[in-house]
Every structure is written in C-alpha cells, then in structure tokens.
Amino acid sequence: MEKTIRKLLSYKNSSYPTLSVYLGVAGARDKKSSLKTMLMTQFHSLIHQLSSSEKKVFREDLRRIEEYLEDSFDTRGTRSVVFFTAGRNLWEVLSFEFYLPNLLKVSNSCYLSPLVDDVKRHKKYMVILVDRKKARFFIVYLGEIVEHEDVVDQAVPQNVRKIHEAWKRQDKIFRHIEEHLHRHFKMIASVAESLVRNNNDIHFIIIGGHEENIHKLKKHLSGALQKKVLGEFITELNIPLNDVLLESKRVAEMIEEKQNWKIKPIFVKELRGQLQ
Template identity: 45%
Template sequence: MDNGLRHKTIYQTLKQLESFKNSGLPILTIQLTSSGKKSPPLKIFLAQLHSLSKKLNKEETKIFKNDLKKIENYIMESLNTRGSKSIVFFTAGKHFFYTLNLEFYLPPACKVSNSPWVSDILKGIKKHTKYLILLADREKARLFTVHLGNVEEHKDIFGIYVPQTVKQINKAWAREDKILRHIEDHLNRHLKAITKSTSEFTKDKNIHFIIIGGHKTMFEKIKNHLPKKLQDKIVGSFVSELNIPIHDIFLKAQKVIEKKSR
C-alpha cells in the first residue's frame, strides 16, 4: 500500500476490520513503529517483529507461525516505508491479512484477540491534524488537503499568466517602469485569484496548518495576499515544480512537518 495516495484509505480499512469484531477467530495485531525523524530502514521493523513475537505464548506461537512468516515476507518484499512512522498488521491465518501504513507514531505492540486491536490507531487519528498544501508559480496554483497521509481533496487554479518580460510594442513601452507595472498588474491579479480560491477551498474545513510550495519567488507574495487567519497557519515552505506527482509533493511536505516538530 502506497504511503501517499493509498488505494484504500485508513477509514476504509478500519471499516473492513470492523466486520471481524468479536469474530471468534484468534486475530493477531502487530504494531511496528519508529520514533525517529526519518522513515526507518526495513531491518528496524524486522528486528521489532522478532522481538514482539517473543511475547506470544507457546500455543499462540504455534497458531500464528505462518502469519508471522507472512508478515516477515511482506516487510522484506513489499513494504514501502517512505512517509511512514508506523506499520500495523492484522492477520488470522487464511481468513484475512490487512496492513496499515501510518504517518504518526504508535507504540510497538503484539496483541491476540477475537477482534482486530485498533485502540492505539483510533487515539492517533484523534490527535492527527488535517493540513493544506498550497503550490504556486506564475501560471497556476494547486491546493491539496491532507489527512492521515491521504490527499482528501485537490483543486487546480489556472490563473492569469504572468510574463517574466514584456516585448516592446511601441515607444510608450520603452520605459522600464511601464513594463514593470504591466508585469506587476498581471501578478497581482494572479495572486488575487489564488487567494480567492484558497479562501473558498478552505471554508468550513478544519485546516490546522498550511505549507506553501512551488517557486520560491512566490512564497512571500502569496503569504502577504492571504487573509490573516490563513497567514497565521503557515508553518513552512518547500521549493518544487507544480507538475510533479502528488506523492512526491506529499513527501516534500512531510519533510517540512518533520523539521517543524523538532
């Protein structure tokens, strides 16, 4: 499961797991995690898995022998830890096998129950906050709301093209101040369009903080044009082109968040 735009959201997976509540089946839940600032190497998760599996009693070890091997194989062959702080496995033999990649810390845990053990996940979801990524250059802007590692909503803003220079049409354009005023006028209209769309996009959304990305020359200009209530939510920025994959944008934003939390 990718850490950026997942095929299944956390909520969809939790809803599926809910159908196994009090199932009568012995269900193994394994939480692997890292408290470091960067995504941990696979060997950290493998060592943690081996350590946690020792908490199982003799009978449980026998029941979940194949499940533990399946988890180990998944870590070595399929797991992508980019942008993740915790990985949770839910398994019950041939009946089901679910994984959740989470961008927040969970304590390491090994639980056997008749229900998937999701207590720590639910607590983490309550603490985790929704945020906005605002990308902009001189031609357009892109808005994303991100929650629990998933891009929930996305909007592209095609503003007014802002020229770097203006060709001389006649002698009246020869004066540099007129050329600059022409460029500045285009830029201000572009910034107003971004501000209006951002205000509309964030209305009635519980946005806790904002990260600005895109071309560095736009950062201060955007900040100064946004309403104060949105200005106050800006926590950082990153340089990027606007046409890169959403997952790469998400990872750049994660670096800003990690730096902010130090």
C-alpha cells in the same frame, strides 16, 4: 484510510484469533540503520511475547508480515506500520507518517484503541504548490490525498518569469505584469480561503514552490491563513502526485515533532538540504 478503519472496527468478536501488530520509530532515525531494518528488529522482538501455541497458530501470518516488511514496504514518508491479520480471514496493512508505539496483541477483534486515539489527534492539512501561472491544492489526511484541485490563470503573461532587464525599465509594461501577478496571487489566496472554509478541520498549511512565489502568496493570504502556514519547501509545480505527498509528509513529520502543534514555522532554507 477512514473506510478501512471503520471496516476494522466492525471486525469484532470473531471466531478466529486475530493478531494486531504495531511497529513505529520515534524521534530521529538512526542514520546507520534503515527504517526497514529497525522495524524488522522490533517485529522480531515482539514475536517473543507470543506463546508457543500462538506462534504455531500465527506462523503463516508472521511469515507474511516479515515478507511484507522485506519486499513490499514503502518506507518513504512513513514512521509507523500496523498489521491486522487472521489467516485467510483478514489481512490489512496501514502506514502512517506519525509515530505509533510498538505493540503486539492477540484477541478476537482488531486492537484499534492506540490507532483510533492517535488518529483523533491528527488533523487534515493543506498543501499549496504555486508558481506565476498556476496553483495546485491538496488536502491530506492520514497520509492520503483526500481532495485535489488545480487552478490555472490564463491571464498571466506566460513569459513573466523571463522578463528582460530592458523591459523592467519600461514602467508601464512592468506595472502591467505586476498587476497581473497581484490578481493571480489574490485569486490563489481566495481559493485557499474557500477550501479552508469548506474544510474547517484543516489544521495547518504547507506551501511549495520557488521562494519568491511562496513569499508573494503568503502576503496575499489573510492573517488567519498566514498563521496556519507552518511549513514550506522548494519545488517545481508539475511534480507527480506521489512526490507531492512524500514531500508534504516529510514536512508534516517535522511539524509534528514540534511540541503539541505549538510551533514556529518551518522555513524554506531549513528544508533545502533535505530536498536535494
């Protein structure tokens, strides 16, 4: 995404007219209308801003945008889509989980000011998926996973989640398991601290997993990292990368809707119904 934006910034003073189109949905979506339908309606409305000659020049570009919205656009985890097009010379589409106001502009450069200004406001965030044996770390920026790390703790007993009640009465075994778990979550917290230290622009953290494991991990985080935990969601650990991204973007969208990042955490129970 960053490379694409830099490339678009270098596309200036072209001899070809360039069309920049921003489409976004602010606030809660209309349940009666799909995101695709809403964006298509906004697109048709923006077209009226073009003169007759501009419509003729960009006829194929407009058709291509409409076809993209109809056939190729993935609405999951998306609130805005931006098109930069100049016939055969340029075609770039960027999607974002945050809102960008609707806009259409014709010039000899890509109109990037709204995008660049908003991108500066959006920071990286980290997603931690955790269970009693493993952890997965993802750093997300502008809707993309930019760093990914898996941690497996072979020392944790594999059947720890299925401890028979009779075992629990054996204090020695139970304490042994709890000690392993304590070291496991302490190790995960240490990795999280290291990632945040090496990426000092991580703005907030989202934790996914079973509720008990989320609670245990939070207890092992430092006070500074606990304050960064602004969202949680219930999940199994071994879900596809794309699902990790979609769920985290959904939670990040809820976080962003709170005023200027000054928010209370979004907790697991608030998300359960939305993750069914």
